[in-house]
Amino acid sequence: MLVGGLAVIAVPTAKLFGGVIPDGVSEKIGAEAVDALLTIIASSMLAVTTFSLSVMVSVYRSVASQWTPRAHRVQLKDTRTQTVLATFVGAYIYALLSIILLHTPFFSEGEIVVLFAMTIVVIVMIVATILRWVLHLQTFGSLEQTANTIRDDTQRAMHECVKHPALSANPLTPDVIIPADAITVRSERSGYIVRILTHALQTAATDCQGYIWLTVKPGDYVNQGEVIGHISGDIDTIKNAIKRFVDIGLHRDIPQDPEIGMVMLAEIGVKAMSPGVNDPGTAIWMMDRIMSVIYETPDQVSPTCDRVWMPVFELHRAFYTSVDLLARYCGGAVEVQQALFKRLGGVAHCDNPALAASARELGARLYARGQQCLPTDVDKQDIYKPDWI
Numbered sequence: 001m002l003v004g005g006l007a008v009i010a011v012p013t014a015k016l017f018g019g020v021i022p023d024g025v026s027e028k029i030g031a032e033a034v035d036a037l038l039t040i041i042a043s044s045m046l047a048v049t050t051f052s053l054s055v056m057v058s059v060y061r062s063v064a065s066q067w068t069p070r071a072h073r074v075q076l077k078d079t080r081t082q083t084v085l086a087t088f089v090g091a092y093i094y095a096l097l098s099i100i101l102l103h104t105p106f107f108s109e110g111e112i113v114v115l116f117a118m119t120i121v122v123i124v125m126i127v128a129t130i131l132r133w134v135l136h137l138q139t140f141g142s143l144e145q146t147a148n149t150i151r152d153d154t155q156r157a158m159h160e161c162v163k164h165p166a167l168s169a170n171p172l173t174p175d176v177i178i179p180a181d182a183i184t185v186r187s188e189r190s191g192y193i194v195r196i197l198t199h200a201l202q203t204a205a206t207d208c209q210g211y212i213w214l215t216v217k218p219g220d221y222v223n224q225g226e227v228i229g230h231i232s233g234d235i236d237t238i239k240n241a242i243k244r245f246v247d248i249g250l251h252r253d254i255p256q257d258p259e260i261g262m263v264m265l266a267e268i269g270v271k272a273m274s275p276g277v278n279d280p281g282t283a284i285w286m287m288d289r290i291m292s293v294i295y296e297t298p299d300q301v302s303p304t305c306d307r308v309w310m311p312v313f314e315l316h317r318a319f320y321t322s323v324d325l326l327a328r329y330c331g332g333a334v335e336v337q338q339a340l341f342k343r344l345g346g347v348a349h350c351d352n353p354a355l356a357a358s359a360r361e362l363g364a365r366l367y368a369r370g371q372q373c374l375p376t377d378v379d380k381q382d383i384y385k386p387d388w389i
Helices: 002-020 025-029 031-066 071-075 079-102 109-137 143-163 198-207 235-245 258-272 280-294 315-328 334-348 353-373 377-381
Strands: 169-171 183-186 191-196 211-214 227-232 246-249 305-310
Touching (some): 071 143, 071 258, 211 235, 227 235, 258 315, 280 315, 334 353
Parallel strands (some): 169 305, 211 305
Antiparallel strands (some): 183 227, 191 246, 211 227
16 A cells, blocks of 8 residues: 555645756646546556456455365465555546646646656556556466465475474474373364464463473364463463464465475365366476475474473474375376385384374375276286385
């Protein structure tokens, strides 16, 4: 809405600089045309905004129906589209307010020149925005753009979750002893753990000299009344903090839960292998994106929230869940099976023992499915049991 804000500052700017504009400049540069320019901007921006909104809604529906319904929520965060719409609406507001102000006694000849210059700046911004919007529409909502957006969001989340496995809290491992007198905290509603603000919980626990042991992490599903943690200290204060800073919702979200991003990629591959589509290339493509995510392995950082404990993010579990989902529906495709064995073989020899074990188990399951699902003995002979299983 920066463009719309120009209309608000148009009057003081014109009053400030209008007095230094020499007489006759308005006629030389055609500043009298500002009224016509503003009318054109007002009428065209209303139409362009309506068109852009219809395109956006169509793309969102197409993404949800063609790829996976969960990808729709990822596209809603597209900042380019939001910026474009804000520019168009802002330009419309600027033109509308400027037309109103222009027909008031506020503007002299010199001040009209200032308004004309500001209008030229707005036109340049509109043209630049339209060009960016046209380039963005070339791939907006396509398979490549949707998959890359999910992968990029998942990579960022994976980087943070591997770097801070417990979101800067202490890892809640089996050897952690929760005091017997700790108070149990239960969920007030059913849903997914969307996000946990561990630093805010740390502040609340520090203020009342208490401790928090959460037994859930982002991505977990909890039922109403289910235990989600234990606390000590000022019970009411910490319970209110957990209610505020442990977000429970109907949908999983990628920023603290990269597993759902990997599952989205797998779902796109699964849909590509449905009988009505039968596109093994897309399934392989999605596997490649999952593989690019799991190799995001920065060094872990020591916990900074010493009064909060929670379960750690498990990379091997997220990998297993997403790849097994994809492999389960690709057992009858030789090309996809061969590609999966190739990728899993690399993971099976990685330095992460848990991840390597998951890859070996996935390979064994993939081979067993292939022997049952492949329709002919010729196809089965094309699948060799790897020595790393």
